[in-house]
Amino acid sequence: MLVSQLPGSLLIALLPVLLLCWADLCHGIPDRHKRDILKQQEASRQIGGRVLLTEKERQLNTQLQKLKEQEMAGPQFPPAMHFFKARPLIQRSPVFNLLRKMPKGAALHIHSLSLVDVEWLVKNVTYRPHCYMCVTEDGSVRFRFSSRQPRCHLQCFPWVLLETLRRKLGNTSDLDDSLMRKLTLFTADPEAAYSSQDVVWQRFEQAFAAASGLVGYAPVFKDYFYQGLQQLHADNIMYLELRSGLSGAYELDGSTHDRAWCLQAYQDVTRQFVFRHPGFLGARIIFTVHRSQTISTMKERVKEAIDLQKAFPEVMAGFDLVGREDSGRPLWYFREALSLPADLGVTLPYFFHAGETNQEGTEVDGNVLDALLFNTSRIGHGFAMAHHPLAKELSRKMGVAVEVCPISNQVLKLVSDLRNHPASTLMSEGHPLVISSDDPALFGAAGLSYDFYEAFMGIGGMSSHLGTLKDLAYNSLWYSSLSPQLKEKALKIWSTKWDEFISQNSQ
Missing domain, CATH: 3.20.20.140 (Metal-dependent hydrolases)
Structure with missing residues (x-):
């Protein structure tokens, strides 16, 4: 396609680049200085691209980028x-x-x-008095605090007082681990457990309900x-x-x-x-x-x-x-x-x-x-x-x-x-x-x-x-959503904390 055949909006967007290209094609290899300018201009547009770093911030940034390069070059990239x-x-x-x-x-x-975190919910909240639990037809759980046994629910029966259940079990670690699994999506093999968006969303909503x-x-x-x-x-x-x-x-x-x-x-x-x-x-x-x-x-x-x-x-x-x-x-x-x-x-x-x-x-x-x-x-x-x-x-x-x-x-x-x-x-x-x-x-x-x-x-x-x-x-x-006054206060507090973070971690 000829340049003259390009859509007008695209031509306008490409004009700065085209001008540079035309200028450099006449001289063979593109000008290194112009290339550097383009790269700098592009980098300045990204988030943080116009942030002027202090000397200490530059020192920490150098350390941080080295750490990042090492992790990206590793055998497993999280x-x-x-x-x-x-x-x-x-x-x-x-x-x-x-x-x-x-x-x-x-x-x-x-x-x-x-x-x-669900560990606090299980290890703290479910150990409190009057906490009942039942298992639903789809295998999820429901909890209820009550002064007496909760009424039966069509999809949840029977209600069991956790204090009584734990006393019968003696070793409660397996029960606690099971409850934590019911309250989170975390699993060792997520690809197998959640084959589709429908499946993972169903489990997601079950955890919320629990x-x-x-x-x-x-x-x-x-x-x-x-x-x-x-x-x-x-x-x-x-x-x-x-x-x-x-x-x-x-x-x-x-x-x-x-x-x-x-x-x-x-x-x-x-x-x-x-x-x-x-x-x-x-x-x-x-x-x-x-x-x-x-x-x-x-x-x-x-x-x-x-x-x-x-x-x-x-x-x-x-x-x-x-x-x-x-x-x-x-x-x-x-x-x-x-x-x-x-x-x-x-x-x-x-x-x-x-x-x-x-x-x-x-x-x-x-x-x-x-x-x-x-x-x-x-x-x-x-x-x-x-x-x-x-x-x-x-x-x-x-x-x-x-x-x-x-x-x-x-x-x-x-x-x-x-x-x-x-x-x-x-x-x-x-x-x-x-x-x-x-x-x-x-x-x-x-x-x-x-x-x-x-x-x-x-x-x-x-x-x-x-x-x-x-x-x-x-x-x-x-x-x-903070008011302008509180936002100003917040940014001042954060700025002080940021400077402390930089001072403590830069070398």
Whole structure:
């Protein structure tokens, strides 16, 4: 094809390169200086590409890049493997151990029922008095705290008091191990266990259902959240935005609490934790509703979210839809409900899951563009974003960051080798991104360090560097729902922690 036959838009995009090529073709070998300029220009566009590193940061970056090169040259490269098999390798990685020390800013995409590692749930919560368990027809488990034996359920019989069962067994290690397997997706052979997205999602939802009976018990609800904040703090995270359905909290007598009670509990526990850990900034809640609901129910939930935000402005961040996108109703289906805040003249921030799919061109795939049309504050997952050039452009102009959750996308079978994750394109273009962990307890990936490792080593490849990490951590606070004043405070605290991290680890 002649240059004159190229489409106009493509010709304009290629013009700078063509001019350079034409100039150099007349002289044989391309000019090395111009080549270097092109490489520098391209590198400056990626996340962290315009970060000016200090002398100490450059020293640490040199060390970090050497460690990365050694790991990439090794016989097994963790991002190319399923996380369940790669986790032991990651835990021995010098890069990972450095990332654990790094102040990572905020965790902006974590679900409430998967905040705390399952070992704590089993070894602590299931040993508390009045904890009953039963096994369902499909082999999953359910838990319930009750002052008397719970009523029989059609799919769950009989209910057994765990205290009695453990007393009969004597050695409880096998039982505890079995319960932990029921509460997580972790398995030694994930490819065989999860042959398709349908299979892994079914197991995923079973684990959530099992955890809900433990976490929903009112005393556990508060202890669980406090424990979650402790685990995040230990992973050098200073702020959390948690997605929660705000439902299901109950007492021993079977009475239940409303969503206002849940928000009040989150607020009280957060204040208590911040008082004891001054470096931790706090937590806010994104109220979630399952996308399987009817339009009328969704309207009620949106109205309820508006009321809750008025009552709890400190802790209530906004609203989102959850559940598997490929089998759930798309955002456009709920357009009447989602338009209610604008119709009422109020603001309800949205934080929509959108594009958590690899089914390009489907109605679900369109959630990415619809999320932006509904003025979402961030896009959860955005796995399909790379296929939507207009959505990418709008997202950038609107300052809407994509919440990338590498391990979740891999475990739920959207991508097998994280070097092929579509976020690599977004990262190379400097698109607004934050790294989060989605459901860390279900994956055995507490905190954010594992996901940062996968993003840094796999998605970013050799192009990513210390400036990339610095930008990603900074983004997590910049794109949070914090007020401008709190955001400024958070960034100052984080900056101090970052400088300390650099001083302690550079040579």
